Amino acid sequence: MSRILQKPQSFYESFNRKPSQKHTTHYCPGCGHGILNKLMGEAIDQLNIQDRLIFVGPVGCGVFFYYYFHCAGISAPHGRASAVATGVSRSHPDAITISYQGDGDLAALGTNNALHAANRGERMIVFFINNNLYGMTGGQMAPTTLVDQKTTTSPYGRSLDNDGAPLRMAEIMALLDGPVLVARVAVNNPRNIRQARKVIQKGFQAQKEKKGYVFIEILSQCPTNWKKSPLEACKWIDETVSRYYPLGIKKDIVEETPSRSRRLEKSTFSRVAKTLKLDKQEETLTDVSSLPFDPISFKSAGFGGQGVLSLGMIFADAAMKKNLHVTWLPSYGPEMRGGTANSGVVISTDDIGSPVVDTPNLLVAMNKPSLIKFGPLVPSDGWLFYNSSLIDELPDLKASPFPVPATEIAKEAGTIKVANTVFLAVIAAKSKLFTLDELSMLLKEYFPEERVYQMNLYALKAGFKLAENL
Ligand code: SF4
Structure with a gap:
């Protein structure tokens, strides 16, 4: 043929x-x-x-x-x-x-x-x-x-x-x-x-x-x-x-071009592990036996730049260290600073079917548009925390709102950027999911620079103190 x-x-x-x-x-x-x-x-x-x-x-x-x-x-x-x-x-x-x-x-x-x-x-x-x-x-x-x-x-x-x-x-x-x-x-x-x-x-x-x-x-x-x-x-x-x-x-230009070889970056397992920070022993926190809601459907929402994505991520990370099932799903507009952003976190003692949080039973609203958008979705037995430093008027809500003067506390800490840490502390304390010591240890991993860590630690302690009265 x-x-x-x-x-x-x-x-x-x-x-x-x-x-x-x-x-x-x-x-x-x-x-x-x-x-x-x-x-x-x-x-x-x-x-x-x-x-x-x-x-x-x-x-x-x-x-x-x-x-x-x-x-x-x-x-x-x-x-x-x-x-x-x-x-x-x-x-x-x-x-x-x-x-x-x-x-x-x-x-x-x-x-x-x-x-x-x-x-x-x-x-x-x-x-x-x-x-x-x-x-x-x-x-x-x-x-x-x-x-x-x-x-x-x-x-x-x-x-x-x-x-x-x-x-x-x-x-x-x-x-x-x-x-x-x-x-x-x-x-x-x-x-x-x-x-x-x-x-x-x-x-x-x-x-x-x-x-x-x-x-x-x-x-x-x-x-x-x-x-x-x-x-x-x-x-x-x-x-x-x-x-x-x-x-x-x-x-x-094939004829006149010589054969070429690229410099091959040789990598080793330990180098990759170090880059991905996998070389450190994972800290595991004390397990929890029950959750205030199972699953917790948590939504943190606010302006881009207020740290709503990292709030969700740290919360999910801490829960993962408690051997719970977690998902974290960020959502933000094209502008990271000034636009709106939110992240959905699901935490469960069992397998999680979907990472989408449509009806949060735990909401942190860092600004007014977020409260107006997501606040009415929280059911009457859900927990709703809002940034009372920036929100003076509340929409109709089913859930009882908890005011948290997060931006004011963050200013005392040295930067409004740690307002999200105030909320982290409040929801941790209210849910009894994480202790102050556990979160302090975790924040050290996220913020190794001492000055930044100290500002977050201030916000964390203030948030735990505030939660005593909620
Ligand atoms: S390009 Fe795709 S759609 Fe078009 S004829 Fe070929 S297989 Fe069919």
Whole structure:
């Protein structure tokens, strides 16, 4: 059988994506992905590099690569394949790293990752499949969608005025110093497929010789979302798509580029453990047998910068040290200072089903908007603490509110930043979950600088004293 008609050796013998169809891929009939995969497999066979491959797959139509390519592989979160491939490539200096990404993945969500990987000249080969839209998710407009092209999210066609011009990624990549080879090919007719085969072979050869970063953009037909027959889709690439996205080599300095190796930062287990602070023996606090609420659904809320996230985190951390089940879920607006923020903590003696705190039975409201938003959600038997230094008017509430002049006490301590520690002390004392000594010890870990620790300690002691009267 002619080599062209054979399945590449670097493919699995049978594809187990669908139990009933061992020899077909999941791609739609007429899709360009299958042709591209075949060309890649051929080049891998020809250069005998299968055992050196690490394939980083995307979220997108290429997500199931691991059913076809018989090599090491890792799936990256959406848009992050180039970043993951960077880690793979740097930690495996002898591997040949593939980053396989579609236009939603590389030209939208992961543009920054992709550009910086290219600019750094990471040692990897990037296959960028450009079919002008988000394929897997149903044909939404992508940065590569052509002007006037209709998609599910541009039903009247992409507007140049509203949406800008389609991104020509290959041309952008070719402007950077990092890449050694940048090309745009297509897989829509025999002539273009032959040309694509040559470029792909050259790209893999450059990887084999450790020459650096290679970017190959592939104009690939998507008959399903283009709503065309496979033949019409192939013609459309010739007649329309490749006019905006001209085929060809955009940059080629492979020959004159020497093989490169990056300095590999050698790390040891003890070094990693030290960095992650895992080298210290974990302090475990005395266990608790019961909770005031089981589970405690705690919400701390306030302005960004008031320490509501760290209040939740320290509370959760302390509970974890008591061998309780905990979750911590932060939520904040784009502005960390001045915007609103809250964190939800669930503490339980049993497994926790969800970290979401919709109806808190324990609330700390550090400012008025938080009290207005979350206060009415606290049930009548719940505990509600509010910052009486900043809140002079209360909304209608089911639960009895406990005033805590946290900002005033924090000012006495030396900085309003420790207002959250006042609340930490109050809820610890009221719930009898943690002693003053236990929290003092914990805060020392969080605030090793003596001056900062002393301010927090002042706030902690004042909070415990205040709680005696609540
Ligand atoms: S949706 Fe388009 S890109 Fe995805 S597999 Fe089908 S034809 Fe190919």
